[in-house]
Amino acid sequence: MEESQETNVSLKLLIDTESHRVLFAEADKNFIDFLFHILALPVGTFIALLTKQGMVGCLGNIYESIENLNITYLQPNLNKETLLKPKVHISGGGIGIPLLLPNVESSSTSSKKWYRCSRTYNSTCYSYVTNDNRAICPSCKNVMNNELNFVHPQSATNAGSSSSEGGYVKGVVTYMVMDDLVVKPMSTISSITLLNRFNVKDVGALEEKVVYLGIDEGVKLLKTSLRSKNVLTDVFLPMLKVEIESVM
Template structure:
């Protein structure tokens, strides 16, 4: 399967060997926000008061703090912050980072009770061996769930608006980028030698996606761990 061309522009401090922050477009921010829709995202509100290890909780806080003007009109913050998980045989996946991967089928199979015109019509199942809660018959009548129409070119998918560049911190805090905020960040990091700063563009594939998700659960320096340390010790990524 062919992956989309999603990239990050990292600002690296060579002296401290860390990623200060990254510039990212809509695709990467959509991916981060979409990660809350994974099953683990339902646990974040439970840990909100006690605190959560790593940087995953910062994605949650970034959504809470991001102004509504940056979100698509159809996006409801509550949907992201308190997602409802629907488990099906299709698995979860990461569609927002892999936008150009089209499913080989345009619908999924659903099943209903063979008794129509009754209270049984209120129930649907993913499995044809499911039992109807109303009449206890096997729900083996096949139905199809059709995908919504493909959005037009003028309709953006995802969570945040395009034509905006975002700052992604090493710990995955997300904010809209501006010249003033960049200068503030450089002062915050006490950067003395601008010659020690290096820009590096990295492309994201499924390997990097998995590493980011894993690192976000335990690390406060996700971008450094995934990109900078990996580049300095490439042998660690090699299979044993």
């Protein structure tokens, strides 16, 4: 598995070759940020990512119904993109997430355009704002098409912050990710405890493999996490098997 061109996200897997499973993975900040970012995705984004890869259940049918619905049935102030391609709101702590999922856009108040009345010298008109440049000013009845420049509060936060890491977790720590995506700080004691818990008798049967994640692996992780308790095993062992066989 070659290193992804899109990202430097990687995992070091500890594999039990006898039981054919991933015991756990050693991960850095980038992968943990990606996992935690999954919780910020709205349902519409999940469906948009997974429908083409065979989504289980009926939510995909709702998505396709919206796609096929004639726009004449929608409210005049709405469009299909609002539902089919919902944007992810990321708080200040979520900036800098690895782009392992396609077509997932960050959104905030600044992603919308805001307008005021063109008669900005009128203090009464100046108190009204809209996100539709066809709206009529309640005060003077002119069109509100004077676009405003929105200043995101994140700029002020970053200016006074001593850390520019971004993301969700600190980068100075190595993390342990279990096969079922339980995350905890990595330690020698916890590793030994896990080997005992998995009843590993032959340490020689354990093998380390480094895998690199791109968009394909990101989507597979997302999809597999919705139906399996052995996510790392289900996603990476088939890939590694192909890689090993191709070398032989």
